[in-house]
Amino acid sequence: MAIAVVVTGSLLPGGSEPIQMLALLGVNDKVEHTLAYFSLAFLPALYEGRPRLAYIAPALVALGVLLEFGQLFSPGRDFEIGDMLADAVGVAAGVPMGLWARPLVSARLVRAEGPPG
Secondary structure, rough: HHHHHHHHHOOOOOOOOHHHHHHHHHHHHHHHHHHHHHHHHHHHHOOOOHHHHHHHHHHHHHHHHHHHHHHHHHOOOOOHHHHHHHHHHHHHHHHHHHHHHHHHHHHHHHHHOOOOO
């Protein structure tokens, strides 16, 4: 679901209502990119094994690069290398933060579900 939101948001025309509403927030677009890709990397880092994350993280960076090229074909959107870098920073921060939070989330799930058996 999060990937669908990022893909859709990245390719919507610049004049679309969701993009205009996002612009009203006054948040720097590099911050938006970093937070979006942080989220995309953080979520799988909570549950996926490290070998799988070794594929997921670069795939997310590649997604950011491809979507930035896709914006060349979306009216009112700009291709920016800075956005690609912000995406990569988000992934680079999201994976370790998800790995760090993994034991906290696991402990909460065990408490919520009760002991196995």
